[in-house]
Amino acid sequence: MHNKSLSELSASLHQGDFTSAELTQHYLDRINKYNGELNAFITVADEHALKQAEAADLRLQQKTAGKLTGIPLAHKDIFCTQGLRTSSASKMLDNFISPYDATVVEKINAAGMVTLGKTNMDEFAMGSSNETSFYGPVKNPWDLERVPGGSSGGSAATMAARLAPIATGTDTGGSIRQPASLCNLTGLKPTYGRVSRYGMIAFASSLDQAGPLAASAEDAALLLNEMAGFDERDSTSVERDVPDYTATLSDSLQGLKIGLPKEFFDEGLDSDVAATIETAIKMYESLGATIREITLPNSALAVPTYYVVAPAECSSNLSRMDGVRFGHRCDEPKDLDDLYARSRGEGFGEEVKRRIMMGTYALSAGYYDAYYLKAQQCRRLISDDFKQAFKEVDVIMGPTAPTTAFKTGEKTDDPIAMYLADIYTISTNLAGLPGMSIPAGFVNGLPVGLQLIGNYFEEAKLLNIAHLYQQATNWHQQVPDAFQ
Amino acid sequence: MSLDKTDVEKIAHLARLAIDDDAIPYYARDLTNIFKLVEQMEQVDTSDILPMAHPLDAHQRLRSDVVKETDQRELFQSIAPKTDSGVYLVPQVIE
Numbered sequence: 001m002h003n004k005s006l007s008e009l010s011a012s013l014h015q016g017d018f019t020s021a022e023l024t025q026h027y028l029d030r031i032n033k034y035n036g037e038l039n040a041f042i043t044v045a046d047e048h049a050l051k052q053a054e055a056a057d058l059r060l061q062q063k064t065a066g067k068l069t070g071i072p073l074a075h076k077d078i079f080c081t082q083g084l085r086t087s088s089a090s091k092m093l094d095n096f097i098s099p100y101d102a103t104v105v106e107k108i109n110a111a112g113m114v115t116l117g118k119t120n121m122d123e124f125a126m127g128s129s130n131e132t133s134f135y136g137p138v139k140n141p142w143d144l145e146r147v148p149g150g151s152s153g154g155s156a157a158t159m160a161a162r163l164a165p166i167a168t169g170t171d172t173g174g175s176i177r178q179p180a181s182l183c184n185l186t187g188l189k190p191t192y193g194r195v196s197r198y199g200m201i202a203f204a205s206s207l208d209q210a211g212p213l214a215a216s217a218e219d220a221a222l223l224l225n226e227m228a229g230f231d232e233r234d235s236t237s238v239e240r241d242v243p244d245y246t247a248t249l250s251d252s253l254q255g256l257k258i259g260l261p262k263e264f265f266d267e268g269l270d271s272d273v274a275a276t277i278e279t280a281i282k283m284y285e286s287l288g289a290t291i292r293e294i295t296l297p298n299s300a301l302a303v304p305t306y307y308v309v310a311p312a313e314c315s316s317n318l319s320r321m322d323g324v325r326f327g328h329r330c331d332e333p334k335d336l337d338d339l340y341a342r343s344r345g346e347g348f349g350e351e352v353k354r355r356i357m358m359g360t361y362a363l364s365a366g367y368y369d370a371y372y373l374k375a376q377q378c379r380r381l382i383s384d385d386f387k388q389a390f391k392e393v394d395v396i397m398g399p400t401a402p403t404t405a406f407k408t409g410e411k412t413d414d415p416i417a418m419y420l421a422d423i424y425t426i427s428t429n430l431a432g433l434p435g436m437s438i439p440a441g442f443v444n445g446l447p448v449g450l451q452l453i454g455n456y457f458e459e460a461k462l463l464n465i466a467h468l469y470q471q472a473t474n475w476h477q478q479v480p481d482a483f484q
Numbered sequence: 485m486s487l488d489k490t491d492v493e494k495i496a497h498l499a500r501l502a503i504d505d506d507a508i509p510y511y512a513r514d515l516t517n518i519f520k521l522v523e524q525m526e527q528v529d530t531s532d533i534l535p536m537a538h539p540l541d542a543h544q545r546l547r548s549d550v551v552k553e554t555d556q557r558e559l560f561q562s563i564a565p566k567t568d569s570g571v572y573l574v575p576q577v578i579e
Contacts, residue, residue: 416517
């Protein structure tokens with residue numbers, strides 16, 4: 001059951017080959033069997049899931065079911081789920097039972113999907129290895145000594161081990177695409193504004209976007225159909241029709257113009273990863289695409305710019321965690337200031353504190369122009385590079401990450417080495433463009449992801465480009481031996 | 485730029501973060517290194533560049549001023565650390 005596509009599962013549920021309750025139980029059994037070694041879930045929602053499965057089975061019987069009704073999924077623990085703990089992998093929210101659903105959760109519930117549980121992540125989505133979680137690190141199913149990437153590492157490990165048919169993630173600087181690359185998955189970060197951020201615990205509000213982590217582009221398209229759309233409760237949600245992302249999956253790639261930014265193939269890229277990416281790109285030539293080198297001259301500014309913009313926004317967003325209305329409160333505060341400082345000092349982990357301090361400093365009197373304003377200007381330069389590139393090409397390709405999965409603990413003492421794990425993904429968030437990572441092969445048994453970057457609102461084209469590659473290759477169908 | 489103990493203490497206070505004294509040298513080291521990385525931005529001249537605050541250059545939407553939300557005070561306060569008679573309790577601020 002756990003190697004079927006969403007379309008196959010949907011057909012089986014509609015034909016009555018098995019019920020949603022049986023399918024849900026199958027996945028819950030797999031989670032119970034494997035979660036101990038992977039630590040992919042923070043909360044397993046057995047009871048809640050079986051109740052939703054029962055309701056889905058009723059809809060299937062009554063012929064009021066949609067395409068995804070009765071199919072289970074896992075949500076990153078950053079999405080508020082009414083009645084279920086929503087921790088964002090922080091001690092600060094360890095006791096937080098959300099009183100409402102995120103829009104993404106509400107839409108997915110309305111489609112009749114079943115929530116298996118909430119997946120582990122880097123604390124408040126700040127990290128690239130899933131090692132900053134209050135609930136401990138997640139293991140990569142391809143090699144348990146290695147990280148699954150982050151911040152959506154729990155969703156990625158869940159999918160790599162096939163503990164759910166599909167999962168949600170969020171991406172602020174690469175947090176869907178980089179774990180997808182390290183775990184052999186198809187991950188999509190939509191255009192900024194395409195998916196509602198309401199009820200998604202905010203990290204950096206001008207960068208955050210939610211998207212699917214899936215076994216294939218077709219599965220990702222099906223879930224994006226449910227996730228995308230205008231939401232008046234998110235002030236940056238875009239009023240624009242949502243196409244059927246599955247309708248154009250098989251469109252021909254004849255004449256597709258692919259741009260390869262030379263800055264994405266520099267000395268920072270592992271040579272075996274580079275060779276794998278080059279082989280994948282050759283495959284596109286055989287599918288009818290033409291390749292040309294392009295330049296994104298301000299690429300080197302992406303990491304410095306991001307580490308001003310993201311911490312600045314996080315320091316503001318996380319000020320709501322103050323020990324007053326919800327979340328962790330310290331014992332016996334002696335005054336209000338002590339309550340704030342100790343609740344936050346105890347509730348946040350090291351990386352979160354580091355980023356709050358970076359942001360606080362960058363926004364403080366006397367430094368605003370040198371850091372925040374300067375970063376916003378650099379952000380414009382980065383965005384303009386993409387605008388220029390998309391005058392010449394239809395899609396940009398390159399590696400998702402500079403290396404395959406690294407070992408747990410390898411980069412934890414060096415924040416900057418960790419930040420560079422997102423060197424190829426960050427610029428997409430700064431520009432607000434859609435990006436994907438798709439499985440492109442292996443180096444020493446570890447997955448390599450090919451990154452696709454599209455123009456604004458061209459998710460359908462990216463999914464089409466990914467789908468045709470997956471029709472011609474079987475990398476995306478590979479599952480680690482221990483989790484077959 | 486290099487941050488010292490006093491800088492870290494000042495930033496931690498502005499951020500309302502209690503941090504251990506033992507950890508201050510590590511924060512000073514890490515923040516200094518990160519700001520060195522950030523200062524690579526200085527290599528480009530941006531004097532004529534319009535700052536970009538938002539990826540889509542969107543403007544704020546307006547909506548009509550009508551009540552849509554219902555009162556859910558009890559639900560929202562059910563997860564609060566300390567409440568009394570519908571208000572959140574914190575240590576006394578005014579003598």
